[in-house]
Amino acid sequence: MKTLNRKILYIATIFLAILYVFSFTKSCSSKDRRKLIKTALVNPKYKDSISEFELYRGNSKLTIKKTDNFWTIKSSQEILQKNNDIYQLPASDEKMKNFINTLTGIVNMYKISDDINKGSAFGLSGFESFHIKYHIKDGEAHELIFGKHDFSQTSRFFMTDKNTAVYETNLNFDSFLTTSIQSWAEPFIISQEVFGKIKPEDIVQQTPKITDLQKFLELRHGGFPSHYQSSDNPDTAIIMELGNKKRIVLNIFKTDSQQEYIVKVQYFSATRDGSLSNDNAFYISHYKISYWTYNKIKEITL
Secondary structure, eight states, rough: HHHHHHHHHHHHHHHHHHHHHHHHHHHHHHTTTTTTEEEESOGGGGGTTTEEEEEEEEEEEEEEEEEEEEEEEEEGGGGGGOOOOOOOOBBOOHHHHHHHHHHSSEEEEEEESOGGGGOOOTOOSSOEEEEEEEEEETSEEEEEEEEEEEEESSEEEETTOOOEEEEEOOOOOGGGGGHHHHHHHBBBSOOSSSSSSOOOOGGGEHHHHOOOOHHHOOOOOSSSSSBOOOOOOOOEEEEEETTEEEEEEEEEEEBBSEEEEEEEEEEEETTTSSOOOOOOSSSSEEEEEEEHHHHHHTTTTT
16 A cells, blocks of 8 residues: 555656646747847947937936036035036946947847736836947937846846837846936046046146045046035145146135045146147046045155
């Protein structure tokens, strides 16, 4: 009897295992039967023509514009800006190249639904959705809307502003779905994007003297200012002359917080006659730095 029971249990176990494998195979094959679409999220012909990105989720927004040969992030904190200064800072060139290459690269996707209104589980509306709006130089604009991950957490739902169809892609896009300034900004106080790569030997003169140029060039900012500038007179001013007739001027201001300073960095290029003027800066950026970074600057300047 015991032997018979064991046989029955053994057969039942094998039968259930076969059913499980069959159901899994059927599920996978059913998924595989969906029509695979191989295309790019953004038409590759726009790769070199995109002039601006607007990234937003809910009330959080970030604008990144092409400025000559580099990308710049614009601040939406107009209330903190003084003297008609536009708060902006350079974006990371590496990040922007990866972003655009990812958008214009060929990816696998599947159509999930022809109408977003038929289901609300995609996260493509309200504060759950993340929007990427891109502008072309001729004024044309397009928008991508990203929603939730699927149940496997390996794919994400998305749609465009042109129709109501919902798609799914396994493209790993998470690092780009953020409005965090630190995620997009070039981290250095002295930009390596505006004038290109700057090495210590490129700086032929400094006022005041900087004792460790390499350390100075490696100092990092904390994004846009989050406190009010307490005075129009800088606490510290630094001028650097480059050998290619370019000049960088830093003005550091106190704020209404003892833990934060504002750094205004101005970049000047030689005019057509070869002269340098402090009247019109080629580019101006504003950052906040910590009390610790401020002290580091004071330590290496004489």
